[in-house]
Amino acid sequence: MRFQLLILFLLGLTVSCSSTKNRRLVAHGYNPETQITTLKIVPYGNIKIPGQWNKTNYNEVSGQHFFKDADKNSIAVTKSLKEKYPFYKENTSDQAFARSFFEWEKEYYEKQGFKITEQSAGANYIIWTATGNNANTIFLYGAKDKYAYNFAVFSGSWTSEKRTDFLKKLFENN
Secondary structure (H helix, E strand, O other): OHHHHHHHHHHHHHHHHHHHOOOOEEEEEEEOOOOEEEEEEEOOEEEEEEOOOEEEEEEOOOOEEEEEOOOOOEEEEEEEEHHHOOOOOOOOOHHHHHHHHHHHHHHHHHHOOOEEEEEEEOOOEEEEEEEEOOEEEEEEEEEEOOEEEEEEEOOOOOOHHHHHHHHHHHHHOO
């Protein structure tokens, strides 16, 4: 009888551990000394955002964390495993993954009536703009190692150049 109870306990422990293995824990905070807001996504790591940002929302489907600064500029940040995307292919370069990510989202946004403009591409990222439907959003889609990054700056007080520079710095520092 004790042996059967031990087996049931171990089985329950195994099921319990495996069900929490994919759960993400999230926290964020601002460090005034470094002037960096850090979003901690366990087990994926951190996203360090220059400046002081307050988290406003989270989209569970897309994994996007939304933030606003004191000037009402809005951003969204996502860091997730590349293998979670439907277009993922093993041994694809980071640049090829970023291109597939952009093409996948471009198709979706165009179907929603947005005009898509590719602005620039780096070694492992693509910067692009979606305009229309009262929106003007600049995105950076990129990949590093096993992670996919989706950063966006929404319409606000920043110029297009400042938003693009912010996205590049954000990607380079993460």
